[in-house]
Amino acid sequence: MKFQIVTPERVVLSDEIDQITLTTEDGEITVLPRHIPLVTNLKPGELHYKKSGEDFGVAISGGFGVVKDDGSVVVLADTAEHAHEIDLVRAEEARARAAKLMSEPRKQEDVNFAALQMQLEKALIRLKVGNKYRKLK
Amino acid sequence: MALNTKAIKRRIKSISSTKKITKAMEMISAVKMRRAVATVLSTRSYAKLAWEIVNDIAKKTHINSHPLLTHRQVKKVGMILITSNRGLAGGFTSRLMQTAQQYIKTAHIESNPGIEIILTGKHGRKSIHKLDQTVVAEFDKIDLTTRIEEVFPMTQLAIQEYTKGNYDRIVVAYTDFVSAISQVPKIKQILPLEKGLDDFLGTDDEDTVNVAEVETEEGVGQQQEDASEAGYYTFEPGARVVLDSILPRLVEMQIYQAILESDASEHSARMLTMRNASDAANDMIKELNYTFNKARQAAITQEISEIVGGAAALE
Numbered sequence: 001m002k003f004q005i006v007t008p009e010r011v012v013l014s015d016e017i018d019q020i021t022l023t024t025e026d027g028e029i030t031v032l033p034r035h036i037p038l039v040t041n042l043k044p045g046e047l048h049y050k051k052s053g054e055d056f057g058v059a060i061s062g063g064f065g066v067v068k069d070d071g072s073v074v075v076l077a078d079t080a081e082h083a084h085e086i087d088l089v090r091a092e093e094a095r096a097r098a099a100k101l102m103s104e105p106r107k108q109e110d111v112n113f114a115a116l117q118m119q120l121e122k123a124l125i126r127l128k129v130g131n132k133y134r135k136l137k
Numbered sequence: 138m139a140l141n142t143k144a145i146k147r148r149i150k151s152i153s154s155t156k157k158i159t160k161a162m163e164m165i166s167a168v169k170m171r172r173a174v175a176t177v178l179s180t181r182s183y184a185k186l187a188w189e190i191v192n193d194i195a196k197k198t199h200i201n202s203h204p205l206l207t208h209r210q211v212k213k214v215g216m217i218l219i220t221s222n223r224g225l226a227g228g229f230t231s232r233l234m235q236t237a238q239q240y241i242k243t244a245h246i247e248s249n250p251g252i253e254i255i256l257t258g259k260h261g262r263k264s265i266h267k268l269d270q271t272v273v274a275e276f277d278k279i280d281l282t283t284r285i286e287e288v289f290p291m292t293q294l295a296i297q298e299y300t301k302g303n304y305d306r307i308v309v310a311y312t313d314f315v316s317a318i319s320q321v322p323k324i325k326q327i328l329p330l331e332k333g334l335d336d337f338l339g340t341d342d343e344d345t346v347n348v349a350e351v352e353t354e355e356g357v358g359q360q361q362e363d364a365s366e367a368g369y370y371t372f373e374p375g376a377r378v379v380l381d382s383i384l385p386r387l388v389e390m391q392i393y394q395a396i397l398e399s400d401a402s403e404h405s406a407r408m409l410t411m412r413n414a415s416d417a418a419n420d421m422i423k424e425l426n427y428t429f430n431k432a433r434q435a436a437i438t439q440e441i442s443e444i445v446g447g448a449a450a451l452e
Contacts, residue, residue, distance in 0.1 A: 004186070006182055006183045006186055007183065008179070008180050008183045008285065008390075009179050009180070010179055011182050024373050024374070025373075025374055025378075026373060026374050029373070036371055037197070037369060037370045037371065038370065038371045038372070038373060039194060039370050039371070039372050039373070039379050039383065040372070040373035040374075040379060041373075041374075041378070041379055041382055041383070064190075064379075064382075064383050064386075066190050068190075068193065069197075069369070074186060074190065076183065076186065076187055076190070076387075
């Protein structure tokens, strides 16, 4: 089935695949060919898909997933990165930076705090996905 | 004669310095254009896909499952007018104004709705009086918009006013970036999300069936509906939750994209205008150089003949 991941910056992926697993707000769902039309919110997390027996991972920081009536799947993500694109060193640095900023005494408004939390979450997901697929190889 | 050449020389000098300025402006615009075009092209596929999905959802979902999907009789239209901060971009602003004026005229004939304008861009302020409509809000425009957060205040306002019922239709007047040499001013309807509405130019035909249907169902839109009632699509976790988060986001994306298109158009238009100005300056300098040389030669010839004449008289 046709599968596309698009972010505001670029088209991350556009390919024919066999199955895909999305992290929704209610938990993980796996979409196989001929799935019924579906619209869902995606949580920041991991998305993985299978193509001719091989497993691929993508780190996503929120977005929407749509299964269209022609069976094609579209993921509109805020940001998306393939496991092999993730720079583990940089991801670790980002995580450490976000964690440090969060532990600092509060002189800031809630907005900042929420943004930091998002950053931290994103860094953690990237690390998780990056590490997982590194080991597989 | 000597006076004449001096005047021509001064003129050449003044034109060359104008040329220097237009050349510099052209180069600045070229850089800005390249950046704006890069942003607009990278978000285009996302925006297009988002728009397709929104329209698909609007088409196949029960009309009242979300306020942004409900149609009301059009009494008031909000127009987001995206102009530039500066002039010197050829007919960039005036062409957009013309298109907006056209839209306002036809809209009046159609159903006589009032139109209010949400304006962005300093240059639009100067010519807004031509439209003769109320400006309800004015937003500062950034020369090169690169992040969606930068247009949040405007998108928030548009969506809020629509949900509150202050406007029954929201359109965006922007300039579509076709290529570096061609930009087309366009009016695009953003809200409500119409059934079976794709990208279109100019005004749309009011669907009478829709209006009748909406009138009877007015106000029902606030009702909570679950997935089974929402029609064709399945929503996870629930229709209301998903639509609440997805629709505003995708509508915002459309406004953001319209601003990006306008940015790219503005800078390309300015670059082209400045290039034309530089070319014209070049032509003028060339022409004046000819005249200058002729005048100088004439002066020399005259002096020689005077000397020769004087010498002949002495003999």
